Amino acid sequence: MNLRYQASRRGFLRLTGFFGLATSALALAPRLALAAWNKAAFETKSLADAYKALGVESPIASGDVQLSVPEIAENGAVVPVEAISKIPNTTQISFMVEKNPTTLTAQFDLGPDTLPEISTRLKMAETSNVIALVKADGKFYMAKKEIKVTLGGCGG
Amino acid sequence: MGLPMKIRATSKDGVTEVKVLMNHVMETGLRKDPSGELVPALFINEVTAKLNDKVVMQAQWGPAVARNPYLAFKVRGGKSGDKVSIAWKDTSGDTRTDEATII
Numbered sequence: 001m002n003l004r005y006q007a008s009r010r011g012f013l014r015l016t017g018f019f020g021l022a023t024s025a026l027a028l029a030p031r032l033a034l035a036a037w038n039k040a041a042f043e044t045k046s047l048a049d050a051y052k053a054l055g056v057e058s059p060i061a062s063g064d065v066q067l068s069v070p071e072i073a074e075n076g077a078v079v080p081v082e083a084i085s086k087i088p089n090t091t092q093i094s095f096m097v098e099k100n101p102t103t104l105t106a107q108f109d110l111g112p113d114t115l116p117e118i119s120t121r122l123k124m125a126e127t128s129n130v131i132a133l134v135k136a137d138g139k140f141y142m143a144k145k146e147i148k149v150t151l152g153g154c155g156g
Numbered sequence: 157m158g159l160p161m162k163i164r165a166t167s168k169d170g171v172t173e174v175k176v177l178m179n180h181v182m183e184t185g186l187r188k189d190p191s192g193e194l195v196p197a198l199f200i201n202e203v204t205a206k207l208n209d210k211v212v213m214q215a216q217w218g219p220a221v222a223r224n225p226y227l228a229f230k231v232r233g234g235k236s237g238d239k240v241s242i243a244w245k246d247t248s249g250d251t252r253t254d255e256a257t258i259i
Contacts, residue, residue, distance in 0.1 A: 042201075078223070079222070106215060110212075113233050115229070120226060143207075
């Protein structure tokens with residue numbers, strides 16, 4: 001066998017070995033279901049379409065979904081939001097900005113020991129309702145608040 | 157490999173609070189650069205948080221999470237000296253994982 005054949009065979013084995021390792025790492029399934037990024041849901045342009053893409057029928061407006069947001073956001077590029085769910089067995093919290101170019105902004109899947117509260121910062125294109133959507137025991141609940149935006153933050 | 161993030165994890169009364177500040181442009185794909193060209197979308201779309209190698213939270217994000225994303229959450233369990241790790245993947249396939257020790 002000439003040297004060039006040896007080198008390419010070695011390279012090929014190295015490549016398949018790497019892929020073998022990668023697939024075995026994926027097989028170590030974590031306790032939370034490793035859902036692939038739901039591209040379609042993140043491209044929806046209205047609340048109704050976002051709900052549909054997430055398989056949500058009619059989320060129940062609930063005082064047990066506590067959404068803390070500023071009344072006015074000076075800078076729409078960085079709007080702090082916090083959602084705390086008082087509903088037992090909350091497994092998911094999502095944030096939606098109704099008037100953004102795409103409505104669904106973030107979805108958090110919570111493990112059994114993770115408290116049902118999330119703080120983060122979103123971009124808002126304009127004054128809009130912000131919705132916190134909570135999934136608990138397979139049912140959906142929501143709360144919404146309007147945030148007035150002085151300077152829109154989506155860059156458009 | 158993406159830019160490092162800052163993680164602060166503290167434990168009190170059996171609950172670990174984790175605060176993360178990531179370093180990422182989170183481009184929406186709707187912004188125009190000075191020459192009028194659209195800057196392509198580039199944003200973190202998957203986040204995984206672990207406490208001592210157990211996944212405790214996973215997130216899917218769209219482009220409207222703010223630039224240099226901030227995230228805070230709490231987990232029951234964890235004590236001083238335990239490890240928290242946060243990993244993200246963005247729409248270009250770039251990834252970043254950082255770890256912090258719980259204070």
